[in-house]
Amino acid sequence: MLKLPNTPISIFTVMSKMANDYQAINLSQGFPNFPIDVRMTEIVARLAKTDIHQYAPMAGYPPLLEKIAQITSDHYHRKVNPSTEILITAGATEAIFATIQAFVQPQDEVIILDPSYDCYEMPILLSNAKPIRISLKEDYSSDFEAISQHLSTKTRMLILNNPHNPSGKIWTENDFIQLEKIIENYPDLLILSDEVYEFITFENKHISINTREKLKDRSLIVSSFGKTLHLTGWKIGYLIAPENLVKEVKKVHQYLVFSVNSLAQASINEYLNVFHIEEVSKLYHQKRDFFQNLLKETAFELLPCEGTYFQTASFQNISDENDIDFTKRLVTEFGVATIPLSVFYGNQTDLKRIRFCFAKDDEMLMKAAERLLIIK
Template sequence: MEYALGNVFGLDTFLLRCWLWSRYSRFTGSVMSSIVSGSRLPHIKGSIFADLSRAAKKRGAVNLSQGFPDFAPDQRLLDALKETVSGNYHQYGLPEGSEMLRQSVARMFRNLYHVEPAPDTEVTVTAGATQAISAAVSSLIHAREEVIFFSPAFESYAPAVMLAGAVPVCVNLRPPTFDVDWEEVEDRVTPRTRMIIVNSPHNPSGRCWTADDVKRLAEIAEKYNLLVLSDEVYHNIVFEREHITAISDERLKQRSVVVGSLGKTMHVTGWRIGYAIAAAPLTNEIRKILQFNTYAAPTPLQQAMAVVLDDAAYRGLPDLFLRKRNRFIEGLRNSRFGFTPTGGGYFQLVDYSAISELSDTEFSAHLMETHGVAALPVSGFGPQYAQARLLRFCFAKKEKTLDAATTILRNI
């Protein structure tokens, strides 16, 4: 298994094993219990995002590592939740999600992208976007099939594929642009390839799809009869261009699952409310999995979100996060860190090669322990980037948090 996985990731077995161990046990120090005879994910000890946040809290560091806001959500949402918990919204909801919320999500896509999925048969509410990703993979992918994904990648993609008994096939994106080489993607397609996982705006680079990217994806998916899982959790946080959702292309509409996060949209990541949009046959399979997983997402949270989502609060997100991005990068202008302003999402990649030759995990640890700022090493999204000397900073923070961090970073 290790040998096969090493080949898939383009790494030798020893390097992969060492990276996985350091990747997941650096902050936890956990050891597998002897009672576990055969772990489904034997080398994974925990989330690097959570581990870094715990370490930052322990050290009192300014935490720009994990992707969550440190500012309050819209007061309308809090007021709506207060009304909801005072009403009759305390029992099980529908497994597919609140009808009102599904209708609100469909209207959001109509307003933003001029596509309107059918709320009854094509929109499903999930307990966070990670669950939507997991359910889509486990319901649509079978053992020994292959799933192509792009690295650097969010940490849940490959484990979701492995838990389905399938094989993750990694295509590396090359810094600093992280553009997709579509010829390489097509070269990696085999008779066993079943799905391509894509992500725009891309986490961690912030790269956003172009019309040509969508065209090439549609051509490959149609040519080889592939499914597409499109992670679009930052779809309404795009700066220099308009977001292009996968289901805007007619060739992709019937074969794509679009995943989103209302927790991201409404600055309440701890509420764990996401969604999956897909054609009815795909949605039907996804709902089968969810029915025997969480059964249904929390009822009062869905109700409160539905009320506020219809107020179209999401329209102001690009301006809000553009101001935060600009404040962060202006704070770095006279520093030794290099960067290209991110195109979307709420993360900024920063190059520290002018400061240190340490690997990114070593420099990240040094930055936290010596200077009191927590950032995520890009090798957390793919071990092959350990020497790229890139860190990911989250700028979805209060102004005082961003100013405190950049004041420290300018003096390094």
């Protein structure tokens, strides 16, 4: 008996393969194509010659845990214990998987807000639990009435993604007030807050659950050095939660990966002595504006992008095709790979929208825009 018989190959794998097969410009998968900071490569080269190659402690490299605690204090004014309230993980995906495995029991329900990233549902199904997928509104704001209607004593967890992939939407103060109100009668409900793009926001500042007094003691917050430091291939993330929650996730983590790459952790720890996290939003703010300016003469309708390095666009004035067929034609006929948004919905909602990744160098973005300009 197969556990995941209906699980297809990820759309990110499909589109990246198509981009390679057709020599298309790949704006689909979310990773930067520009070099990492030379200061980081120098740190890695130097540390690689030291005695740093054996297992790191299960919970993480202690100096890096201290750095994360300081970052959390500096940005969110939350004091966390580095030895008991932080866990270094093999990317944010492992943090999400381990958290769901640690707390979700068979027959539990877990709320996912669609469109949603594809790594949320699988660990729920592997727990023999039930994913409850609730669509966001068309402007990607949360439908708190629908969420409230689906809450019950069976609801074990609510998964949030803020800043939101794929839409680039960020939560407001009012959003959190509404959330706090509707879950106050469900004390056993946990929040899994995916905040991997927390340092990539633009006009408005990211509001983290780290700052919410009514929520943080029942929340597990996931962050990503891969996203923040442009090191997606290193797969280094971390989890922040109260000690009683982190303790349970560690039980899964120790048998899933045990510990995370020691050289990578030590290198990130040292790099944070010279790198200022505020630089990240400035970089991507410039790239967002540059890319939006390039696309303003195209037939695409650009939706607001408040955070992340993704730009969502509507093609409803271009074609009546479904979004999967349209994105495939973009690759084969125009040489640009993107992601259709219907794949982020449990019911494959098709709003005639696609997602571009603008975490690319200016030359690649300009070449892609030239090809997109001819689409009518």
